[in-house]
Amino acid sequence: MNEKFFALPKEKQNTIINAGYRVFSQNTYKKSPMSEIAGEAGISKSLLFHYFHNKRELYLFLWNNCAKLTIKYLTEYKCYEQTDLFEMMYRGMKAKMRIMNLYPNMGSFVIKAFYERDPEICSAIQESYKSYKAFKTDNILASIDTSQFADGLDVKMMYREMTLASEGYLWEVQRNEEVDVEKMEKDFTKMLEFWKTLYLRKGGEK
Template identity: 35%
Template sequence: MNEKFFTLSQEKQDRIVNAAFRCFAENGYRRTVTDDIAAQAGISKGLLFHYFGNKRTLYDYLFQYGLQFVGERLRALYDWEREDLFAVVLRSARVKAEIVREYPFIFRFIMNAYYEEHGETGERIKEIYGDVVKRSVEQMMQKVDWSRLKAGADARQLLNVVIWCAEGFMLERQREGTTGDPDCLCRDFEAPMQMLRDAFYESEPSDPI
């Protein structure tokens, strides 16, 4: 990859990154044509290859950049101790909604990259993403207040269900094109979270999220 890419203005970098996120997210790696990425980014195909060399280098860069960007935005969510799981999850949903304003196809791209098959590259992507998820789960397991969990309920299984629900909700809203209003997005996400809370937590008078 050519380091000159990072000398571009942030607006131009984002334009190229967003175009690539969208094309790969909508078409997958094999069916994505670099001409389409260049056209959506408003640059020549030659300039795109000048910065990234080839399609594989661009794809790998996007995956690393996407995980790093999301991780940095979410890191502040772990700066707490013994807090309610669902309060943290709803804060995370709001942060993700704000991220989608900047990079509308970032989460769809990351998930598609994880599930696509690319031989050795695909295995490396799965390993990298798996490590990120594992670290996040372990942080949540240690810091969430599990004292309200019903007898017999499994904290790790509940956390996995919440993560799957959050990822599926965001991807569905992206496909619908309804991620533009973070407040509305978070309000809609509260309902399934409240259902899980009611199912797994012992009730208290002031229970609503």
């Protein structure tokens, strides 16, 4: 990738990034033309190729940028500093809502990219996903206080279940043209309260 992309004003970088997320989230990798991304970003196709040498380079940049942005905002919302899993997940939800406001199509792009089977980018996406997922899960489970949970609970399995449900809810929300942030917060808070009744020790939090 040409370093001149990072020399652009942040606003212009985000315009190009959001254009990429939108186009790639609505089409397969093969059927996503660079010309459409350039047009969406308000630049020429030749200039887009000046910043990114080819479509694969742009696609993988956008994919890796998802992980970087997620870690950045989870850190900003102090998710990794929490020992209470439910507080951590609540803050994580707030962070993801912030990301959705700044990059409306990023979530849809992540889902699309994960299931993309084009041989040009498939293996790179899957390898990257495995390493990021392992890093995220291991770090979170290592920091939480497990004494608040019911005896004998498989904490790793519980976290996986809640993560899948949360990601499924976010995917459902992002399919709508307009995101109701207030409703999202209420819905997710209700989900957290339900999980507490299932997994915390009798009598609630210790």
